[in-house]
Amino acid sequence: MRKIYYVYIIKCSDNSYYVGVTNNLQKRINEHNDGINPMSHTFSRRPIKLVFNEEFLDVNDAIIFEKKLKGWSRAKKEALINNRFEDLPLLSKNRKDSSTGSE
Structure with a gap:
């Protein structure tokens, strides 16, 4: 079974956007909303909302797309x-x- 990787954009409570990549989208969104990392961009900007995601079968393609989006x-x-x-x-x-x- 092949893994699926997700590039995602979340909108934070301050209306900023955060772009990330994960292989478990729901778990990662929950982690952002639960504030498990006090050093993350989203910690003080909760709640967050998933506004975009795209699936990839190759982790390298996902990482390339994530980096591209971060520059947009x-x-x-x-x-x-x-x-x-x-x-x-x-x-x-x-x-x-x-x-x-x-x-």
């Missing part, structure tokens, strides 16, 4: 969460353009 802007994460896939290329382009100072 808030607007781009929200487009993904809200299934506005058509907005993703534009949001990527705008981010590049704003970093170079071009319009």
Whole structure:
């Protein structure tokens, strides 16, 4: 039996987003909500809510996607969460353009 890995986005009580990867999604969400790690981003931002997840069969693919999401802007994460896939290329382009100072 193959393991399934999940890349997930949770929305915290302060409206920030947290991106993570796990092989047991429900257990990990419960851990975030239970506050088992006082040093984690989510500890003081509970309760949290799962707003996105995607399954992977290869842990390396999951880790690559997690790192990619962590680099995304808030607007781009929200487009993904809200299934506005058509907005993703534009949001990527705008981010590049704003970093170079071009319009």
